[in-house]
Amino acid sequence: MSDGAGDILLEATGITKRFGGLTAVDDVSFAIPNRSIVSIIGPNGAGKTTFFNILTGLYKPTLGRVLFEGRDITAGRPDRIMKLGIARTFQNIRLFGTMSALENVMVGQHSRMHAGLFGSILRTPSVRKEEKLIRERAAEALEYVGLRRRYHDHLAINLSYGDQRRVEIARALASDPKLLLLDEPTAGMNPQETEALTRFMQRLRDERGLAILLIEHDMKVVMGVSEHVTVLDHGEKIAEGRPEEIRTNPQVVEAYLGKQASQETP
């Protein structure tokens, strides 16, 4: 991490995505500085997840450009983007159900491994060594997110909801990313779990130097953890700024946050 804290890690300019006649994302520009936690908020259907999918290469934007560390990754292949250092979780947890928690995290390291077809068949010393190493690293990642060791060999599908979220984050972290995209990570969590996850995100930034892009509905989390918030509505960016600015932005309060949030404002 030679870059200063203020440098830009990812920059998206003029991103537009149309599905037929529907414009899901409309001319959105925004940037993620190194070692920062930034959030995208907005009502359901505002285009947040579409935006995520564009950043990770699942969708090609109709217009616009995405630069990651100065490199153009617009419409790059998802696996290549992952390899460059952008890892993500999904809104509806998407683990590999019939693989164990540990194996899921091992898959997350795929792009960091080198074993090929013939190396795997012959199981050369280097393949053996690599296999052992990623197994250990997967276990470490699972412990880092707080999954108890006795669950490591359970099938992902049989884990509790909270643990599945943990495994998904561990799987993303295992690739050693520079930027972590979290799509509604606190959905379905109770207040204590949400609180713990908030602290965990800060720890990731401080200990590992990660930048985090967060999509979140829980305003307490968003306001508590983000340095910068972008508000989308109907695919358009209607506001952005520091949390306290967003909180008091009358347009946002009226158009999106509504009555409850304005009451929370001190």
Add this chain to the structure above:
Amino acid sequence: MSTAVAESRSNETAPGTGGMPRPARIGLTLAACAFAIVLPLFFDSGGNVMNNLVLAAAYVVMALGLNIIVGFAGLLDLGYVAFFAIGAYTMGYFGSSFHANAGGGEGIHILVSGPVENLPGIHFNFLLVCVMAVIATTIAGMLIGLPTLRLRGDYIAIVTLAFGEIIGRIAINGDEVTAFGTKLTNGRQGITPVDKIDLPGLERFTSLDLRPWFYVALALVFIVLFVNFRLRDSRLGRAWIALREDEVAAASMGIPMVKTKLLAYGTGAAFGGLSGAFLASYLNTVNADQFQFSFSIFILAMVILGGLGSIWGVVLGAIVLSVINNYLIPDVFNSLPADLGLDFDLTELSFGIFGFLLVIMMIIRPEGLIPERRRRMELVEEVGTDEAVFETRMP
């Protein structure tokens, strides 16, 4: 072989592995291999049982190949017969007198000896033909893979089905297509005779002594088993299963979809070709009637009956269906309709019987004879939703 199988299970409790402790697995594997090796000694070396053993072993090779495509990577391939055909035609082209004008009528001979040396046509050593069959089918597998890359599930099945049909049609009508002075195929007449296996240090195989055929087939089985086990517990094997489970998540986790799928098609196809080349030599013919859609289903039924993705299950499924098809129906129960006063041949009902067996299986044991451990765990393991898990353990 067996030590390699044992080594491949690096973690005893990992879901990919068998449910037994490691020593038991090694013991069973060794016992199964030893059993297969001594088995032919108990039977007449030119008899019907030997013939069935050879066929069963050849089908095991094909079923394990298809298992990589369908079982591991989850790509439903209904045109696997195409790889049988391509492997068989490789043997037919390079191990028979089919290309009568080759080498100016003198023939081309590479590493062959005995009477074949003086025959016209192209005659390569069997091992050489095997290598060529593997290369040809790997390329064919990847070619059929390409148009299916953007498809999922049922649509992959339709495209592969068409591919199998195309190869089948080419085989049938190829006798009317002439290129470079020879016909493309010999159609329903078939290319025959095909060179018998001729291995260095051994006498040329004959159709009277089937034991050497069996041991060659068994060697192929061991190779395919070895590759299956090694790949299952590897980076590539995990990538296949990840793709099978969730393509979008797999791609987002850094798995290159195109490369990974093509490797599955290529590897799976290679074993179909290997077995095809062997069968062409063993059956002494490369006949268009062998390459029909029903054969794809026959092999697929072995995989499903045994247990999708389960290596030992597929081996068992292949043996069971092979024995039913080549022994029980034509030899044991064939007189049954006549005994009941009915006038038909039981072999006409073969596919009805397989279909019936599959339906019964789907009702009693949908996960297959020996299910893949992942699926077994998925079906029986209780869901861990104890509330204690929801405490604040996220650091």
